[in-house]
Amino acid sequence: MANLPWIRLDTDTFSHPKILELLDEKKHQAVVLHLAAMSYSGKHGTGGHIPKVALRVLPGRSIDVTDLVKADLWHIDAAGWRIHGWEEYQLDDEERQKRRQRARKGGCIKNHGIDCGCWKDL
Secondary structure (H helix, E strand, O other), X not given: OOOOOOOOOOOOHHHOHHHHXXXXXXXXXXXXXXXXXXHHHHHHOOOOEEEHHHHHOOOOOHHHHHHHHHOOOEEEEOOEXXXXXXXXXXXXXXXXXXXXXXXXXXXXXXXXOOOXXXXXXX
């Protein structure tokens, strides 16, 4: 899932209890770090993994990471952290490819008729 131009962000993100608790505790920077890390993961295809070295370019501090781990939004792993629920909400390369293929097929049938099949050549 490398170099995504976008990531999925649930419209309930800012009413989720974990986020609300961080905001209530005036830990806004941790929330910003969480969103930036999601963008980082989508851009670089890390599958929700945030390597320790990425904190050099992400807008957060070690205390913000601690807050995200305590809030169960991030999990510690061997080389950094993993964003909780990444696999559940973000599409992997295989699913994106399947959706792209279905869209091509639908466009072909709509524009050329059911027997065309030019979508198979794309």
